[in-house]
Amino acid sequence: MDSPSSSLDQNLDLSKLSPKDKQELQQFVVNESQKARIQQTVHSLTDVCWRKCVTGTIRSGKLEKNEEACAQNCVDRFLDANLLVIKHLDSMRNSQ
Amino acid sequence: MDGISNGLGFGGASDPKAAVMNQVRQEAAMANARQLIEKVNEHCFDKCVPKPGSSLSSSETTCFTSCMEKYMQAWNTVSRQYITRIQQENSKGAAGGGMF
Numbered sequence: 001m002d003s004p005s006s007s008l009d010q011n012l013d014l015s016k017l018s019p020k021d022k023q024e025l026q027q028f029v030v031n032e033s034q035k036a037r038i039q040q041t042v043h044s045l046t047d048v049c050w051r052k053c054v055t056g057t058i059r060s061g062k063l064e065k066n067e068e069a070c071a072q073n074c075v076d077r078f079l080d081a082n083l084l085v086i087k088h089l090d091s092m093r094n095s096q
Numbered sequence: 097m098d099g100i101s102n103g104l105g106f107g108g109a110s111d112p113k114a115a116v117m118n119q120v121r122q123e124a125a126m127a128n129a130r131q132l133i134e135k136v137n138e139h140c141f142d143k144c145v146p147k148p149g150s151s152l153s154s155s156e157t158t159c160f161t162s163c164m165e166k167y168m169q170a171w172n173t174v175s176r177q178y179i180t181r182i183q184q185e186n187s188k189g190a191a192g193g194g195m196f
Contacts, residue, residue, distance in 0.1 A: 013112060014116075016112065017113060021113045024113065025113055025116060025117070028117055029120065032124055036124050038179070039124075039128050040131070041178065042174055042178055043131050043135060045178060046167070047135055051139075053170075054139075054166070057143065058144065061161065061164075061166055061169075063169050063170055067170075068173055071170055071173045071174055071177070072177045074174075075178055076177065076181060079178075079181055
């Protein structure tokens, strides 16, 4: 086992960190997780919206004007739909 | 957070905090790249290689290059739009949130 991560783990003694460092590190991880979550959502939104909006053959390396507008609408409508689902589920729960 | 360039993995033992941060950043970047590669390959293979032959033709290769650039542009457009939306929802107040 000589992978970079395991050698890093061995060298790390996190108990030596000062409370300030620990807190900074914790905040850093929270921020990075949020960033990763947003990136993940962008990946799946791009996947969905590419299917919807880029329907022709690839002519150039640039998005056509209408494809770009479509992608923007696609993101907004997908999120609208997402909120709608949540709202509806919420109303179902409340009417029980 | 930025600004300290601790030359890729050096000083791991002397500065454990920076080492952890670097490791986290690297793994996040790798996961992001892997995801992008997977998606680009999936969608561009679909567009550019409708009938796989005995090798990639030059037109298929050209198509792949364009498609890649196009996909990344789409990614950036989607990203911008999504982040604008998140900011809008957040400024509307926490009520009915859950965008994250």
